[in-house]
Each structure stands twice: as C-alpha cells, then as structure tokens.
Amino acid sequence: MPVFALKPGYQGERMDRVENFGGNQIVYFGWDEHRMFCAAKAFPLPPSMPFSAVMEQIIPEAFGQHPEFSQINWDSVEWMLNNEPFKPQLDVSLEAQGVDHKSLIRFKTPGLTGYNGLGV
Amino acid sequence: MAAKKLNIKDKYRLLTRDLDWDFSYEDPKKAFPYEEFEGIKITDWNKWEDPFRLTMDSYWKYQAEKEKKLYAILDAFSQNNGHLNVVDPRYVNAVKIFLTGVSPLEYQAYQGFAHVGRQFSGVGARVACQMQSLDELRHVQTQIHAMSHYNKFFDGFQEFSHMHDRVWYLSVPRSFFTDARSAGPFEFMIAIGFSFEYVLTNLLFVPFMSGAAHNGDMATVTFGFSAQSDEARHMTLGLEVIKFLLEQHEDNVPIVQKWIDKWFWRGTRLLTIVAMMMDYMLPNKVMSWKEAWEVYFEEAGGALFKDLARYGITMPKYADVIEKEKEHISHQAWWTFYTHGHAAGFHTWIPSDQELDWLSEKYPDTFDKYYRPMWELAKEQEAKGERFYTSGLPQLCQTCQIPMLFTEMDNPNQNSMRDTVFDGERYHFCSDGCCDIFKDEPEKYVQAWLPVHQIFQGNCGGPDVGDILSDYYRMNVGVDNMDIKDSPDEQRWNKWKGVA
Amino acid sequence: MSKVYIALQDNDESRYIVEAIEESNPDATVIHMPAMIRIEQENRLVIERKVVEEKMGRDWDVQELHINLITLGGNVDEDDDQFVLEWKQ
Ligand SMILES: [Fe+2]
Ligand SMILES: [Fe+2]
Ligand SMILES: [Zn+2]
Numbered sequence: 001m002p003v004f005a006l007k008p009g010y011q012g013e014r015m016d017r018v019e020n021f022g023g024n025q026i027v028y029f030g031w032d033e034h035r036m037f038c039a040a041k042a043f044p045l046p047p048s049m050p051f052s053a054v055m056e057q058i059i060p061e062a063f064g065q066h067p068e069f070s071q072i073n074w075d076s077v078e079w080m081l082n083n084e085p086f087k088p089q090l091d092v093s094l095e096a097q098g099v100d101h102k103s104l105i106r107f108k109t110p111g112l113t114g115y116n117g118l119g120v
Numbered sequence: 121m122a123a124k125k126l127n128i129k130d131k132y133r134l135l136t137r138d139l140d141w142d143f144s145y146e147d148p149k150k151a152f153p154y155e156e157f158e159g160i161k162i163t164d165w166n167k168w169e170d171p172f173r174l175t176m177d178s179y180w181k182y183q184a185e186k187e188k189k190l191y192a193i194l195d196a197f198s199q200n201n202g203h204l205n206v207v208d209p210r211y212v213n214a215v216k217i218f219l220t221g222v223s224p225l226e227y228q229a230y231q232g233f234a235h236v237g238r239q240f241s242g243v244g245a246r247v248a249c250q251m252q253s254l255d256e257l258r259h260v261q262t263q264i265h266a267m268s269h270y271n272k273f274f275d276g277f278q279e280f281s282h283m284h285d286r287v288w289y290l291s292v293p294r295s296f297f298t299d300a301r302s303a304g305p306f307e308f309m310i311a312i313g314f315s316f317e318y319v320l321t322n323l324l325f326v327p328f329m330s331g332a333a334h335n336g337d338m339a340t341v342t343f344g345f346s347a348q349s350d351e352a353r354h355m356t357l358g359l360e361v362i363k364f365l366l367e368q369h370e371d372n373v374p375i376v377q378k379w380i381d382k383w384f385w386r387g388t389r390l391l392t393i394v395a396m397m398m399d400y401m402l403p404n405k406v407m408s409w410k411e412a413w414e415v416y417f418e419e420a421g422g423a424l425f426k427d428l429a430r431y432g433i434t435m436p437k438y439a440d441v442i443e444k445e446k447e448h449i450s451h452q453a454w455w456t457f458y459t460h461g462h463a464a465g466f467h468t469w470i471p472s473d474q475e476l477d478w479l480s481e482k483y484p485d486t487f488d489k490y491y492r493p494m495w496e497l498a499k500e501q502e503a504k505g506e507r508f509y510t511s512g513l514p515q516l517c518q519t520c521q522i523p524m525l526f527t528e529m530d531n532p533n534q535n536s537m538r539d540t541v542f543d544g545e546r547y548h549f550c551s552d553g554c555c556d557i558f559k560d561e562p563e564k565y566v567q568a569w570l571p572v573h574q575i576f577q578g579n580c581g582g583p584d585v586g587d588i589l590s591d592y593y594r595m596n597v598g599v600d601n602m603d604i605k606d607s608p609d610e611q612r613w614n615k616w617k618g619v620a
Numbered sequence: 621m622s623k624v625y626i627a628l629q630d631n632d633e634s635r636y637i638v639e640a641i642e643e644s645n646p647d648a649t650v651i652h653m654p655a656m657i658r659i660e661q662e663n664r665l666v667i668e669r670k671v672v673e674e675k676m677g678r679d680w681d682v683q684e685l686h687i688n689l690i691t692l693g694g695n696v697d698e699d700d701d702q703f704v705l706e707w708k709q
Contacts, residue, residue, distance in 0.1 A: 003561035004158045004304055012567035014545060020577045028515045028548070033533040035490075036497060038456040039514040039524040040535065044576040062512050067497075082539070082546070102546045104515075104539065118493040119533030127700050128683070171696040174683065182686050189687070322691050326627060326656070333655035341655050345629050345690050352689045356696045406654060420693045423622030426709050427695070 018101040025101040027094065029062050032108045033119045036066050040104065047095035051088040068112045078108040132173035137166075140243035152241040158304035161369035165242030168364055171356055179251055183258065190262055190346045197339045198269045205336040207403050209274070209613040210604055213466040214332075214401035215267060215340060216276040220465060221293045221393065222324070223263040224284040226347075228297035230256035232312060236305040245364075248357050252313075255350040262346065266339040274609050276466050276600040279593075283465055286580070287593050288571035289393075289457075291521045295568065296390050300383075302564075306365065307379050314358035315383035319421045321351055324394050327412040331402040359424070366431035373432050382560070384436035385553035388417075388445075389520040395450035396457070399479065400471060408482035413446045438553045444529040447483055451491040456525045458498065459510040463585065465595050467604035470498050490532050507603055513572045518547045518565055519554035526550045542566065624694030624705040625660035626667075634688045636675040637667065643675075644668050656690055665694070667703040 003010055018025050025047050030040030041062045045054070055074070063069050079086040082103055089097055099105065114120045126134070143151060155162070196202075206212060230253050237249030264280075271277035284290050300311040329344030365372045395409040407415075425435050436442075454468075461468035471479065476495060479487045501508045514523035528536045538555040539548045542562040549555040558565045574580050581592040589595045604610050613619075626641075628634040634657060641648060641659055648661040659665065672680045682703050694705035 003563045004307070005563075006154070006157050011563045012565075014543070014566045015569060016566075016573045016577075017545065022578065024576070026573065026576065030515070030535065030537070035455075035494065035527070035533060035535075036459075036508075037510060038452065038459055040537070041512040042515050042572050042576070043512070065508065065511060100546075102548070104537065104546075104548065106537075114533070115497045116493055119490070120493045120497055129699060172683075172686075172698055174686075178683055182683060185687055326691050330654045330656055345655070348690045349629075349686055349688070352692050353686070355692065359695065419623065420625070423624075423693060423707055426622055427707050429709075 016102070021101075025094075025103075027099060028102070028104045029058065030104065030106045031063050031066070032106055034063075034066060034068075034109075034114050035120050036115065037063065040106070045094060047100075048093045050091055050093055051097070052090040054088075054094070055090065067115060068109070071112060072109050073111075076110050078110065080104075080106045080108075128173045131175050132170065135175040135177065136170070136247050137243060139247075148241060152239060154239045154305050155241055158306050159375055160304075160306045160365060160372050162242070162365075163368055165240075165244070167367065168242050168244035169360055170244050170248055171360065172353055174251065174353070176247070176251075179254075183254075186346050186349060187258070187262075190342055191265075193342045194262075194266050194269075194339060197266075197342075202338055203270055203273050204616060205338070207335045209609050210467070210469060211335045211337065211401065211403055212270060212274050212609070213276070213468075213604070214397045215270055215337070216274075216466040217393065217397060217401075218340070219263065219267045219277055220280045220283045220287070221290055223260050223267075224281060225293055225297050226256050226260035226263065228294075228301060229312060230254075230260065232297070232301045232308055235301070236308050239305045245361070248360075252350075252354055252357060255347075255354070259343075259347040259350070262343045266343040269339060273612070275596060275607075276609075279595075282594050286571075287465060287595075288463065291569060291571050292393070293390060295521050296386055299386070299564075306375075309358070309361045310365075310376060310379040311383040311386075313354065314362050315380060315387050317351060317354040318358040318424065319384075319417055320387040320391055321348075321354075322416045322420065323391055323412055325351060326416065327407055328394060328398055328402075331398060331404070331406040334404045334406050335402055362428065362433075363431075366428070366433065377433055378560070380433065381437035382557050384442075385438060385551075385557065386520065388442050389522060389550070389554070392449045392453045392522065395446075396453035399450035399482075400454040400475075403475075405478055408479075409450045410446045410482060418443070437556070438551075441529055441551070441553070445526070447486040448490070448527065448529075448532060451479070451483075451487065451494075452525045452527065455491070455494055456514075456523055459508055460514075461603055462509040462601055463589060465593070465600050467602065467607050467609060469604045470495055470502065486532070507605075513575065515548060516570050516572050517550035517554050518568055518570070519549055519557050521568065521570060522550060524548065524550050621662050622707050622709065623660045623662055624665050624692075624707060625658060626665065626692045626705060627656050627658040627690040629688045629690060630655050630657050631688060633676075637672055637685070637688065640671040640675045641665070641667055644671050663707055663709075665705045669701050 021044055023046060024044035026042055027045050028040045028042050043058055079088055081099060233249045233253035233256060237246050237253055240246050267277060284294055300308050325344050325348040329341050332344060333341035365376055398409045398412060457464055458468045476492060498508055516523055524535055524537055526536045528534050536551055538552060539546055540555060540559055547558060575582060575588060580588050582588040586597055590597045595601055599608050628637060638650060638657055644666050645661055648659050648665060651658040669680060669682050682698055685703055692705060694707055697704045
C-alpha cells in the first residue's frame with residue numbers, strides 16, 4: 001500500500017542514492033555467528049576495488065580484533081552476497097562480480113564457532 | 121447569594137463543548153484540511169467522551185499544585201547536593217541518556233499535540249490534545265531543570281539538544297517521533313496517544329523511575345512521577361481515541377489495526393534502550409526488564425487488547441517475536457554501547473560479578489548461554505590492556521535506525537537481517553517488523569537520515585571519527601565518552617567520597 | 621478476567637487514599653515498591669470520595685487524585701462522587 005499523503009504522487013527524496021557517496025558505494029560485511037561484533041559493518045568502497053583489496057584492507061580492519069581471526073582458513077570460508085551463495089574472485093572488481101551499492105556480504109567460517117565455541 | 125457549585129459533568133459541558141462553534145460561511149473542510157486524507161471516517165464528533173472531564177480552570181489549578189511540589193523537591197535536592205546521594209556514579213549515565221534521548225521527545229510530543237489539537241474538528245478531542253500539549257511542554261522544562269543540577273557536576277549533559285539532533289544513536293528516538301509527527305493526525309494519535317502513552321511510557325516512567333528512587337536519585341524520580349501523573353490522563357486519552365475511532369465506522373478498524381501493528385513494533389524497538397538502562401545502568405536493581413515487560417506489556421497490554429477484541433482488534437503483529445526478544449534485547453544493546461563506548465556521549469563498563477550473577481538469575485534461559493561469554497571475553501581483553509572498542513561503523517536498520525544488533529529468535533547467535541528492493545535500491549532491516557513497515561510506505565522511509573550513511577556522504581564533517589565526535593556532535597572527546605574507569609566523572613566522584 | 625491497576629506516589633496523602641481504596645475494595649492487592657504504591661484488582665476498582673474524606677478528615681475533590689497519580693490501567697469513569705477503573709470484557 002502506498003503512503004497516506006495529502007497529495008497524490010508523494011515521493012520522499014532518496015537519501016542514500018549511490019551518487020551521494022562521492023564515487024563510492026556502500027558495502028556491508030558480516031561474520032556469521034560472531035557476536036563480538038554487534039552488527040555487520042558498513043564501508044564506502046570504490047566499485048572498481050578488486051576483491052583482493054577487500055581481503056587485504058577491509059576484512060582485517062573490520063574483523064581483525066576477534067581472537068579467532070588469525071585462525072580463519074579462507075579457502076573453506078562460505079560466502080553469501082545478498083542472500084545468494086557467492087564465490088569472490090580476487091582479481092575482479094566489486095562491480096564486475098555483482099557487488100553493487102548497499103550489497104551485504106556475509107561469511108561463515110566452518111569450524112570456528114566464536115569465543116569458547118559460543119557464537120561470540 | 122453564593123453561586124451554586126457546578127458538578128463535573130455540567131462544568132465539562134459548559135467549559136468544553138459549549139466553546140465550539142459551527143461554520144456558517146466558511147467550508148469546514150478548509151478549516152480542518154487534514155481530517156480526511158488518512159481514510160478515517162468520523163460520523164459524529166459528539167460521541168467523543170472525556171472520562172476525566174477536566175476543564176481548563178481545574179487543569180491549571182492541579183498542574184500548579186504539581187509544579188509547586190516538584191520544584192520544592194528539586195530545590196531541596198540541589199541545596200543538599202543531592203547528586204552525592206546517588207549510589208554510584210555509573211548510575212548518572214542513565215540520566216545522560218534520559219536528557220539527550222527522552223526529554224527532547226517530550227518537546228516533540230508538545231509540538232505534535234499542539235498540531236493535532238488544531239486539526240481535529242471535534243472540540244472535545246481538541247481540548248484534550250491542547251492539555252496534553254501543555255503537559256508535554258511542562259515535562260521537557262521540568263526535566264531540563266532537574267537534570268541541570270547534574271550538569272554542574274558530571275560530564276555529558278552540556279549539549280543535549282544539539283546532540284539529540286545529530287548523534288548516531290539519538291537518531292533512533294528522534295526519527296521515531298518525526299515519523300509520527302509527519303503522519304496524519306489520526307495516525308499520530310494512535311502512534312503517540314495510544315501505542316506509546318498507553319503501554320510503552322509506563323515501562324520508562326514507572327519501573328525505571330522507581331529504580332531511580334532506589335538508586336538515590338530524588339530529582340529524577342520526582343520529575344518522572346510528576347510527568348507520569350499527567351501520563352495517566354494521556355493514557356486515558358489514547359484509549360478514548362481508539363475506542364472512538366473504532367465505534368465511529370467499521371472501515372476504520374483495518375486502518376487502526378495497521379497503525380497498531382506498526383507503532384507497537386516501532387515502540388518496542390525504541391524501548392530497547394530503556395531495557396538496557398534498567399538491566400545494566402541501575403546499580404541497585406528493582407526489577408529486570410523482562411519482569412517489567414511482563415507486568416506492563418504482557419499483563420497490562422494483554423488486558424487492553426482483550427478489551428478491544430470486541431471491535432475486532434487483535435494483538436499487534438509479531439507479538440510472538442516480541443515475547444521472545446524480552447530475554448535478549450537489553451544484553452544486546454548494552455554490548456553494542458560497550459563496544460561503541462568510544463563514540464557514545466556517556467560512559468560504559470563491564471558489569472560487576474554481582475551484577476552478572478543477578479542477570480543469570482533473572483534470565484536463566486539466555487544469559488549464561490549467550491551473554492555471559494561476551495563479558496568474559498571483554499574482561500580478558502581488558503586484563504590484557506586492550507579494552508575492546510570495535511572498529512568501523514555498523515550497518516543500520518532503515519526503519520528503526522538501530523544498528524542491526526538483534527538476533528534470530530530461533531538462532532540467537534545469528535544477527536537478524538532482512539532486505540528489500542524498492543525503485544532500484546536495496547534497503548536493509550533488523551526484522552520482519554521493520555521490513556513490513558518500510559514496504560507499506562517506502563516513499564516515506566527512503567528519506568531516512570541514517571547517521572552512518574550521512575558520515576560516508578561527508579555531511580557530518582570528519583572524515584576522522586574523532587573530529588566528527590568533537591566538531592559535529594560536540595562531545596568532549598576523552599571526557600564524555602569511553603569507559604567509566606579513570607574517567608573524569610569517576611575521578612571527581614572518588615575525590616568527593618574520599619576514595620583513593 | 622483481567623486486572624485493572626492504579627499506582628500512586630508514596631506520600632502522606634496517598635496513604636489515606638490507599639486506605640480508602642482498601643476499604644472500598646476488600647479484594648484489592650496493594651504492592652509497595654520504591655517511592656510508589658500499586659493497587660490492583662480483577663476487573664474493577666473504585667475510589668469513593670466519601671471514604672477518602674473520612675480517612676483524611678477533610679473535603680476531598682475526586683480530581684485531586686491527579687496530583688498523586690502515577691499510572692493506571694483500565695477504562696476510566698469519573699464523576700463528583702467516585703473514580704472507577706474497569707475492563708468491559
Ligand atoms: Fe510527557
Ligand atoms: Fe505524555
Ligand atoms: Zn529495525
């Protein structure tokens with residue numbers, strides 16, 4: 001149902017359109033079942049950024065504080081992009097592998113179940 | 121001859137209903153232009169009931185008495201250095217949240233009721249809304265006055281209204297009210313008059329204020345209960361509004377139900393911060409959030425919805441989720457603030473061992489399993505000299521604007537995340553409740569001012585977080601924020617109390 | 621059946637009002653909490669002006685209740701002689 005408005009055709013201004021981010025787009029990253037980080041984290045990234053740069057700069061910045069971070073075996077990590085299984089290609093840009101504005105990337109680390117195995 | 125004293129009913133009729141007039145040469149639709157666009161049908165405003173039958177003259181008389189009592193206590197409080205009687209300086213941080221997050225809502229309520237008090241064509245509703253508008257103005261004034269005493273002795277109070285407009289976590293209460301105020305007058309009444317006043321303010325003003333008393337804060341309990349004495353009238357107005365709308369026309373029922381579903385969900389999300397204040401910020405405990413929720417939401421709200429069942433109204437949507445979440449949200453919220461303590465305008469801390477045990481006892485099904493391990497990790501980090509402050513900025517819910525900290529009730533280890541695409545852009549939500557609200561009125565919620573995205577757009581100064589905190593939010597960095605341990609607040613307190 | 625309830629600030633005036641409530645509603649439950657008194661009863665609760673006046677030893681206007689009231693639950697009906705809280709289920 002559309003909004004109840006005084007005049008027909010009411011449309012609020014979209015505050016977070018990609019053009020407003022100075023050439024970047026927003027990408028969210030979340031580590032499943034690791035509640036030490038209360039929520040997924042947001043980053044403004046150039047759409048041309050290759051995934052290798054995400055792995056080198058963004059992921060350690062976002063999750064490196066976790067005691068299990070150094071034990072992650074990245075070959076066994078399961079990725080999801082916007083609710084679909086995802087295989088990141090390291091030398092391909094975000095844009096070229098379907099990571100668009102306000103995409104959510106989640107990953108699972110089989111065998112690593114959080115601090116003391118408790119999802120923290 | 122002495123004038124005969126009028127009885128309440130006659131006085132109400134003469135001093136309220138008889139003040140109205142009919143429009144003979146102007147079009148009433150032009151005088152009350154907002155009354156129809158929401159689809160609510162009113163056939164007879166005369167059916168409006170005001171059970172308190174309060175007239176303006178009695179209103180001034182009793183309000184003046186309340187004010188006299190309140191200010192006598194506030195004066196005594198400050199003359200006797202009442203701030204020294206609070207049990208623990210940690211407690212004062214709950215008062216900081218109150219001043220920055222709640223008192224400005226009183227001002228928004230004042231604005232909102234002044235607006236709808238002009239827009240209804242029924243005089244009974246107009247007068248009741250005007251009184252409520254004045255009440256809410258009194259609430260914000262008395263609260264600022266009461267808390268100004270703390271401002272002389274503690275950090276974090278000085279820029280409350282500026283902070284309310286800008287600080288990331290304060291966009292949650294602020295946007296809640298702007299959402300209601302930008303709706304039509306009837307939705308505003310269901311949102312604030314009914315959902316918020318009838319059920320939700322009780323949780324803030326009754327158990328939390330009783331907790332303030334139990335923690336030696338006479339100023340807060342006094343303004344809290346003084347405000348709440350008006351709330352009893354506000355609650356009654358809220359209930360009358362809903363009964364009136366439901367009795368006026370059967371077509372109103374689905375519209376009202378939709379608003380109930382929306383505003384109970386919005387309200388429970390908003391109260392997450394109160395849950396945290398009760399469970400983590402009151403050193404002397406009165407009742408847990410879960411217990412308060414059971415008394416004021418489940419029991420009192422349950423009775424209310426049973427009463428409304430005769431009109432075809434049902435319990436708010438997702439009441440089953442809400443029931444489960446009462447075991448989780450206070451812990452999730454405090455963890456979020458603890459880990460973002462560098463960016464908060466108040467202090468945070470690890471609960472004491474005694475408090476952790478109290479939480480285990482009050483939350484036997486969830487605390488030890490999901491939340492105690494977090495504090496064990498935090499203690500370990502702190503012992504290593506690495507007090508945990510999380511890096512980066514969190515993803516926010518488009519509707520409630522809270523970081524996406526809530527978890528799935530069938531797997532509390534996993535954050536709950538929903539999304540939808542509208543007009544080519546993806547939007548994210550903390551829950552089905554928030555997602556449904558967006559999908560119902562996407563044209564409205566696309567304009568949410570999400571603090572994290574605003575920072576990334578360069579609209580909040582920076583780019584360093586420290587500069588944003590000090591220049592854009594006007595926090596005293598290193599003074600207002602960070603752990604309470606070794607904070608200037610704590611150091612002053614120890615000096616006053618002669619603790620080394 | 622559901623409970624109606626009322627909460628009053630814990631002070632000298634309320635003490636008489638609570639006594640009057642207990643007299644008018646023998647089955648009511650009175651709960652003391654920090655700084656407040658909560659009274660609840662199944663379905664209906666009445667505060668009678670006459671009884672409050674007896675306890676206080678002075679005239680008492682039913683609308684004076686607002687001064688010490690904290691919160692309530694139930695449908696309200698107030699006139700010159702009494703204040704009633706009720707669920708109509
Ligand atoms: Fe208020
Ligand atoms: Fe209110
Ligand atoms: Zn939400």
